[in-house]
Amino acid sequence: MFVHIGILFVLLQSSYCVERYDGHKVLEILHKAESDFIKILEMELKYKLDFWKLPKHVDDSMKVRVSPEHLEDFLHELEAINADVSTMIENVQDIMDEHQVQSEVPVLHRRASSYSSGWSLNVYYSYSSILNYLTAIAAATLPNNMTATLETLGTSYEGRVVRMIKLSKAGSAANKRKIFIDGGIHAREWVSPATVIYMIEMLAYNPNNNASINTLLNRYDVYLAPLINPDGYQYSGSSYRLWRKNRRNNPQGNCYGVDLNRNFPFQWDPIIGGSNSPCSDLFSGATPGSEPETANIVNYLMANGDLFDAYLTIHSYGQMWLYPWGYTSALPSDHSDLHNAALSGKNAIAAYQGMSYLVGSSTNELYAAAGGSDDFAKGGAGIKYSYTIELRDQGDYGFQLPATLIIPTAKEFFDGFVAFADTMYTHLYGSSGK
Ligand SMILES: [Zn+2]
Structure with a gap:
């Protein structure tokens, strides 16, 4: 028996997004030494870097989103530590425009076939x-x-x-x-x-x-x-597509959010792959x-x-x-x-x-x-x-x-x-x- 659903479903992706990523690039960076990796991590707040992928080991690359305002200065610093840099994504906004479903058409139809409750599985729901x-x-x-x-x-x-x-x-x-x-x-x-x-x-x-x-x-x-x-x-669906953390209003720094996957209370330590800074995307929280x-x-x-x-x-x-x-x-x-x-x-x-x-x-x-x-x-x-x-x-x-x-x-x-x-x-x- 099918579930009866009589509600208009609002898709998560919609035209509400306000934060745009025009000219933002995703760079692939191969650092030469572990100390250089730490240096890059420490540039996060200065250049508003967004780490999309951190290295798996010392010889591995990282992927970082950087805005056009900070690109030149960031590249200079990378040059100074002799890192190899290539561009993975030229313009992040292009990918969003091309691949995000913009439709707000309600998902009301039931699939005629096999499974299941009548929900489409190929949309991102709110x-x-x-x-x-x-x-x-x-x-x-x-x-x-x-x-x-x-x-x-x-x-x-x-x-x-x-x-x-x-x-x-x-x-x-x-x-x-x-x-x-x-x-x-x-x-x-x-x-x-x-x-x-x-x-x-x-x-x-x-x-x-x-x-x-x-x-x-x-x-x-x-x-x-x-x-x-x-x-x-x-x-992430309404305002800031690339948001990672929760939405805690942190008392210091006028920054929001804790990285929940750095906050669990077992061997909790912001120094190990997290951060003590509330403005960091990797903020481990005030306490475990x-x-x-x-x-x-x-x-x-x-x-x-x-x-x-x-x-x-x-x-x-x-x-x-x-x-x-x-x-x-x-x-x-x-x-x-x-x-x-x-x-x-x-x-x-x-x-x-x-x-x-x-x-x-x-x-x-x-x-x-x-x-x-x-x-x-x-x-x-x-x-x-x-x-x-x-x-x-x-x-x-x-x-x-x-x-x-x-x-x-x-x-x-x-x-x-x-x-x-x-x-x-x-x-x-x-x-x-x-
Ligand atoms: Zn994750």
């Missing part, structure tokens, strides 16, 4: 539409003995409710183990909430009656929270776990973490499947278990359209950053299989991934997730539970 979606799916009559339960994790800094859907198959084993998936911690990574919604649809309806999905649901209940940072997401959006996850996982085998937090971009630790280059003692399960995911992703995902630990493959949610889920809440996923792409569109690429991005990751869960379960419990 916060209120996502809430409507979660309410609708919880009210829907689902096939295959599936039930969807709406739960509330808490509220955001500006008071928006943060919701989660629990998907469970009746009639399968009692006291099943659980998997937690969240999205939208970083506001501008729009493909993350869209992918979590795709996952809800596929798990709830399993439109092709796929045996692997049935097996997964016989083994696990899955909890999915598509939008952890609704204030930032809303702001200071933000309500962080506390929503922390409180839930501290109370329930022992029921969960896996925690996956969905970000973009970069195509990576990363495991702890983020705060140190040391590896957890069970890292080979995490690595092997992630490899199953990576291989299933590649099987769809050949997309290559890198598997590794956050610090060894990315850069040290303390206060991430995956470190907390493993080290603080004791969830063994804890990961950060970076979805498509590898920088051609970056955060402005066209809406036409939502479904392929989400589908391949969902395939990877199903394969990952099978490897994880088999390793933990053997191949029973089918």
Whole structure:
């Protein structure tokens, strides 16, 4: 039975955007020494730099957005440290004009085909539409003995409710183990909430009656929270497309926002890949776990973490499947278990359209950053299989991934997730539970 929805859905992308990025370039910078990397990081506030990608290791490049006002001075400094510089994106505004859906046409139609609740999965929905979606799916009559339960994790800094859907198959084993998936911690990574919604649809309806999905649901209940940072997401949709943080009004510096993925209370340290400056995009917050959006996850996982085998937090971009630790280059003692399960995911992703995902630990493959949610889920809440996923792409569109690429991005990751869960379960419990 279809969910009846009689509301006009306002698309997140619209003509409301006020912040423009005319003449902003994204540069790819290869620094010569780690000390030069630190120098570039320290130029963030002076030149209003926006780090789109930080290096994975000392020999790796970084990608940085810079405005036309600061371009020349910034390039001079890069020349002084003899860095290699090339231009990835000539004009950020061109990508936005070309690929953002400008239409405010309401999404009312139901797809005639197969799955599901009648929602189009190839659009970026607003916060209120996502809430409507979660309410609708919880009210829907689902096939295959599936039930969807709406739960509330808490509220955001500006008071928006943060919701989660629990998907469970009746009639399968009692006291099943659980998997937690969240999205939208970083506001501008729009493909993350869209992918979590795709996952809800596929798990709830399993439109092709796929045996692997049935097996997964016989083994696990899955909890999915598509939008952890609704204030930032809303702001990214209405005013400032490239907003990353939440929307805390910081007392010092007249700057807004905390980087929620530097704020989690496990080995929290602004010096390691974060910042003490409220104006920085990487501001770690005044204290560990200071933000309500962080506390929503922390409180839930501290109370329930022992029921969960896996925690996956969905970000973009970069195509990576990363495991702890983020705060140190040391590896957890069970890292080979995490690595092997992630490899199953990576291989299933590649099987769809050949997309290559890198598997590794956050610090060894990315850069040290303390206060991430995956470190907390493993080290603080004791969830063994804890990961950060970076979805498509590898920088051609970056955060402005066209809406036409939502479904392929989400589908391949969902395939990877199903394969990952099978490897994880088999390793933990053997191949029973089918
Ligand atoms: Zn992110």
